[in-house]
Amino acid sequence: MRCVVCIKQVPSTTKVKLDPVTKTIIRDARQSVVNPFDAYAIEEAVRVKEKTNGSVSVLSMGIPATERLLRDAVARGADRALLLSDRAFAGADTLATSYTLSLGIRRLGAFDLIFCGKMAVDGDTAQIGPELAETLGIPHVTDVTEILELGEKEIKVRRATDEGYEILKVTLPALLCVVKDINMPRMPSIAGIRYSQAAPFEVLGAEALSADIARTGLDGSPTQVVHTFTPERAGECVQIDGDCKTQAVKMLGLIAAETKTAEGGN
């Protein structure tokens, strides 16, 4: 089975820092990681490849430094990597991104299954997978927790829902957005890393993809981010010591003081 995995470089979640002036995310190469959900997508594709004697291509739209993450995916079992990188792609919203990715996928040739992570943790939209499927005109399933059967023409998957789960049959080619329950991503081996460092690597820009640049990057993006900010945390934690009685008295005192301030404000 011929698989494609779309991955994204995101800032390491615990360390997202916003530029105080421009309000954009400060992207520092060392702190950048593959979007956590995409790691599961890579693993699932590699498992399908192993089961079906197939292939895996990884695809990303991003800055040139994304090469590191694409090669890492090769170290984990992917066969081929393609990076879509061009100034004309910068500032893309989900619509422009899925258009650009669809061009990359067409360039990779015929495919059976496309894997995406459930969502990217920097934007949290979960729109790319479904939009990409629509752009390509193929069916998709979101929140996939397990591939139950892999047929030549169709597959059976389980997807998580708010109430429980659904089991769906989908005709191929199709796109799956996977969640973290689906597998346990493997780590690369030294041999895998050696292979990935020497593996061929392609980078394509707008021209090479024959992209309609009115549909890429900022120009192709109907969504505009007006303002980004870190919410202020107002709560303050107060520790109360002493035996039960002392603590109760102190707590009552605090409540009384709070009420007074609140009333004073009215």
Place this chain on the structure above:
Amino acid sequence: MSQLIRKYSDDYAEYMRDESRTTGYAETISFPKTEEDVREILGALAPSKTSITVQAARTGLAAGAVPFGGHAMNIVRMNRVLGLRKGENGLFYVRVQPGVILSQLKKDIEEKRFDTKGWSSESLAALAEFEAASEQFFPTDPTETSACIGGIVACNASGARSYLYKSARGHISGVRLMLSDGGIIALRRGCVFAKGRTLELPKENGGTLIVPLPSYQMPATKNASGYYVADDMDAIDLIIGSDGTLGIMTEIELELLPLPAAIWGVSTFFDSEKKAIHFVQKMREKVSNVAAIEYFDVGAINILRDQKKTNAAFAQLPDVESWAACCVYTELHCHGEESALEKLYEIGVCIAESGGDENKTWVARNARDLEQLQFFRHAVPESTNMMIDKRRQIDPAITKLGADMSVPDEYLEDVVALYRAGLEEYGLESAIWGHIGDNHLHVNILPRDGADFKKGKELYAKWARVITDMGGAVSAEHGVGKIKAPFLEVMYGREHIIEMAKMKYAFDPGFIFGRGNMFPADVQEEVQL
């Protein structure tokens, strides 16, 4: 009696134990928050000459924090970061109370965010420089991140990365030690040195403590057995690793280092222990920038395999293939990814030369994968403890028996052979893991019943003697505490134990601190007479 001192009740039962699973008892307990509180408590207890066991997070493995009577002083509420300074060498130094928890400190340093209430203007200025500087870290990592700095310093803990960074000692630059009379000895590294084997320690508010240092030579291996003593030594080194026996540390200053740009972990699986040992020897010879070389034998891996099946908390552990008989974890600390890659390939060559396979490795090059490997590493001792807890429900008298001995490099093969032969001869179940790069393996005997427990203790005493003959140490990182006190005598002999006790006497004439740690009870009488 001071308000700070509480009478013991069952509410405090958990404070009578530590991770060695030893249970003690105390008449009273306290939770001071400040140096002044500590002084008040000492003052209140002085007339009754009550013994005092200082305890921090009680994660220690030698029962150092377990009180055997008297008063338990728990310092976990002394948990403030007090300030920061930048040294002339460009390094940052953070000053903390001893109850600061390692995981919290790591987080503060990583996020460069501290609770700065009460900080001096100098500290705030240093903080501004710290924020602008590259990422920093405190290199001591005893894997148990709920440990407190006070406990870590008192045990001179080491942990996985000590292959490169050595023990905590080298990263401690200042200590305030309160003596039984409430006086303070404040030491800064590089300021007070012994003359030969005598120390003159100035007390903060006048007076001098004359300390005769014991005459033994420490083994030339990783070592946390007994006091650190050497000719013309820096006085601060005596306090580090003193197991709560000299006084109470009320403040500690730690040295931070710039975080290496690339930290990569590699777990390599082998089908035989022999190949793994060869690999370790090759690594030591050929590869630089290695921060850790850690070992997990088949017993340890099997415990993990079982835990993974039965315990949901361990479900996320990666699967170890069934053929794997052991695993060596190595960690690279490099200034960039390119040099890390170069070193990684060198590791690959060492694997091949030792009969292993580069394909049978897990390489962690990002935080998520590293966390996985660290989780794996920490899950080994944790799941072993859980297993023993289960067995204790049937026979409460047994505990895990964990050896913490190290030998010089040339004895690695011999010491492993010694362990294997002993375990076989005594028919004991075991799991071996730990710091093989420093020839420092934790041999954990897992007694099935009281008879095993007795046999295990016998075996340890036997090992302690052979390891001493190899020029090794009976405790390489967990400290001596109560559990390893008998081995200390095997290692240094009675005469030196008496010298140590005489030295303790200079600090603590009433022998009130850490009773039962390091010394057998009769030594005290001998010295005080």
